[in-house]
Amino acid sequence: MRLLLDWIGAYSTTSRFLAPLVEAGGKIAWFNPVSLTRLRPRYTNFRTHRKIVVCDGVVGFTGGMNISDEQTSEFHGDRAWRDTHMRIEGSAVRALQRVFIEDWSYACGETPNGPEYLKRATARGEELVQIVASGPDADVYAIHKLMFAAIASAHERVLITTPYFVPDEPIVSALVTAAMRGIDVKVIVPAAGDSMLVDLAARSYFPELLAAGVRIYEYLPRFVHAKTIVIDRDLAIAGSANMDNRSFRLNFEVCAAVYGGQFAQRLAAVFEDDLAECREVKARQLDREPLVQRLGEATARLFSPML
Incomplete structure (x- = not known):
């Protein structure tokens, strides 16, 4: 399981919150982080706004929804944001996963590979x-x-x-x-x-x-x-x-x-x-x-x- 978060968009997400996921074997990466040791003002404004979920290389989701309380009726009821998200199957999932892999590779220098990635779909x-x-x-x-x-x-x-x-x-x-x-x-x-x-x-x-x-x-x-x-x-x-x-x-x-x-x-x-x-x-x-x-x-x- 891999989770890629934008450093500014998810600034309130703490390592304590993510700890159970890491302990369970999940991998976390931050997109374009900013710190005193990695200060790149020219690139700070470039953020990932993509919303991508790919499961087993077979089912993909994309659209406008973030993973947040504001968009969850369970927590916000009728005040939850009105949004549209898509569930995709078939060969388009390959393309969606390729976008994620490119972002992941940029974020941490690791390119996921193996038979479980980019599966051939009909x-x-x-x-x-x-x-x-x-x-x-x-x-x-x-x-x-x-x-x-x-x-x-x-x-x-x-x-x-x-x-x-x-x-x-x-x-x-x-x-x-x-x-x-x-x-x-x-x-x-x-x-x-x-x-x-x-x-x-x-x-x-x-x-x-x-x-x-x-x-x-x-x-x-x-x-x-x-x-x-x-x-x-x-x-x-x-x-x-x-x-x-x-x-x-x-x-x-x-x-x-x-x-x-x-x-x-x-x-x-x-x-x-x-x-x-x-x-x-x-x-x-x-x-x-x-x-x-x-x-x-x-x-x-x-x-x-x-x-």
Whole structure:
């Protein structure tokens, strides 16, 4: 059993808490730790935000869920975060495990190998699943390109759920252009996020998007942490990447793109269920915002490349 934790993301996880796992034979590694003996300011901002679980090389899980009390109804009841996670079987599990092995190798210099890893798998369903990983170690920015291409190629609908909505100029252009082409573009964001600065920056994009015909909804019951996109009836994307520059270019992220089959319809149905618990943002509502609010949004937007 191997557990890889981001040094900043899991800063409150103590060695005492992890001790029973280590005593049972589990291995722990920390991604990009920072210390006085290993101070690398240039790389400190590069974190792994990936959520990956692979069991026996046969079953994989990925999506938006962290292993935390906030996302567990057992501890937080109705206040637990609303999230979306995927269970994957078949050959895509190999690709998901390869991403984990690369991260593990970087974190501790050890590359797991043996017959129990990267097992050859046969197709298990109708859908074609593509695992897309990206990070600051390569200038391809594959997830950003995947999202941009998906939105730009839509013919019928674009359904987006994201907890952090601070899109860069290409994504804004893709959304605006899609809406102006008559595509049904809808975006769900939290009514109240866990970062006031991000919330303010996100709202600074609303006027331009609403003017183009994009419809924006705020999820009311609790914090929505799902990161999903549905394009038309053939493509669904779920993973760890938010729609912001940090996920596009600074964090190590992973997404699963599912083509064909019924998954897109299932994810669209979940989106419609969430809409029932949202309020729609209207342009006239933004026009009535006090000057202090608008100044705060404009100021927060200046920090959008770092959010």
